[in-house]
Amino acid sequence: MSSIFLISLIFVGISFLVSSILKSKFNTYSKVPLRGNLSGREVAQKMLRDSGIYDVQVTSVEGHLTDHYDPTNKTVNLSAEVYSGQNISAAAVAAHECGHAVQHAKSYKWLKMRSALVPVVQFSSNIVQWVLLAGIIMIQMFPGLLLVGIALFAATTVFSFITLPVEFDASRRALAWLNTTNIATGDHHDKAKDALKWAAMTYVVAAIASLVTLIQYIFIFLSGSRDRE
Numbered sequence: 001m002s003s004i005f006l007i008s009l010i011f012v013g014i015s016f017l018v019s020s021i022l023k024s025k026f027n028t029y030s031k032v033p034l035r036g037n038l039s040g041r042e043v044a045q046k047m048l049r050d051s052g053i054y055d056v057q058v059t060s061v062e063g064h065l066t067d068h069y070d071p072t073n074k075t076v077n078l079s080a081e082v083y084s085g086q087n088i089s090a091a092a093v094a095a096h097e098c099g100h101a102v103q104h105a106k107s108y109k110w111l112k113m114r115s116a117l118v119p120v121v122q123f124s125s126n127i128v129q130w131v132l133l134a135g136i137i138m139i140q141m142f143p144g145l146l147l148v149g150i151a152l153f154a155a156t157t158v159f160s161f162i163t164l165p166v167e168f169d170a171s172r173r174a175l176a177w178l179n180t181t182n183i184a185t186g187d188h189h190d191k192a193k194d195a196l197k198w199a200a201m202t203y204v205v206a207a208i209a210s211l212v213t214l215i216q217y218i219f220i221f222l223s224g225s226r227d228r229e
Contacts, residue, residue, distance in 0.1 A: 008213065011209035011212070014209075015209070018201050018205050022065075022195075022198040025194060025198050026065070026089045027089075029087065029089040029192070030081070030088070032088045033087055034090070035182075039085060040085050040091065041058050041060075041078065041084070043091045043094040044058045044098050047095055047098040048076070048101060050177065050181065051098070051102045052105075055074055056076060058076045060078055060083040060084075061077045061078065061080075062080070064079060064081070065079060067094075068097065069097045069101050071104045074104070076094070077097070079093075082094055088191045088195070091192060092175075092184070092191075092192035092193075096171055096174040097170075099169070099170030099171065100170045103173070108169065110162060110165045110166045111166050114166050117158065120159075121155060121159045124152040124153070125156060127152070128149060131152060132152075134149075135147070135148070139220070139221070139224035146220070146221050146224070150214070150218060150221060153210075153217060156210060157210040157211055160207035160211075163207070164203055164207055167199075167200050171193075171196040178192055
C-alpha cells in the first residue's frame with residue numbers, strides 16, 4: 001500500500017509540474033494577438049463552417065481551461081477567456097475543441113470507442129477507490145473483491161489510453177486548419193503547436209500514472225494469492 005501511495009505522490013508532482021508549464025504557456029501565448037483579430041468563438045465557428053458542420057453550437061462556460069466538446073448535445077464549450085480572446089492561445093484551444101467536433105462528424109473510431117466507455121468509467125470512478133481499499137484490507141478473506149476493484153480500475157486505465165489518440169488527432173486537425181486558413185502561420189503556428197503539445201502532455205501523464213497504479217494493484221493481488229497458498 002505504501003508503494004502505491006509513493007507512486008501516486010510522484011505522479012501528483014509530475015502532473016502539477018506539467019499543469020504549471022501548461023498554464024504558463026497559455027498565459028504567455030494569450031498575450032500574442034491573433035492576426036485578423038478573430039475571437040475564439042469566431043475561430044470555432046469558422047472552423048466548423050469550413051468543415052461542413054452546421055449543427056454544432058459554440059457556447060461559453062465558466063472556469064479556466066474548462067474548454068471541451070460535448071458530443072451528447074453537439075456543443076463546443078469554451079471558457080470565457082478563450083471564447084472572447086483574440087490571441088494565439090484562444091485560437092489554438094478553440095480549434096482543438098472543434099477538432100473533436102470534426103472527429104464526431106466523421107465517426108472517428110477512437111472517439112467512438114472513448115464515448116462508448118464513458119458510462120462505464122463514470123460508474124467505476126464513483127466506487128473504484130472504495131472497492132480497492134476494501135479489497136486490500138480483506139484480501140485474505142475475500143480476494144475476489146480486490147479483483148473486482150482491479151477490473152474497474154483497468155477500465156479507467158483503458159479509457160485514459162484511448163483518450164490519447166483522440167486528443168493528438170484533434171490537435172493535428174486544429175493545427176492543419178489554422179495553417180491552411182492563414183489564421184496561425186509561421187511563428188504563430190509554432191506557438192499554437194507548443195500550447196497544444198503541453199495540453200496533450202497532461203493526458204499522457206495521467207495515462208502513465210493510471211497504468212503504473214494498476215500494475216501496483218495487480219502485484220498486491222498476486223502477493224496476496226501467494227500468501228494464501
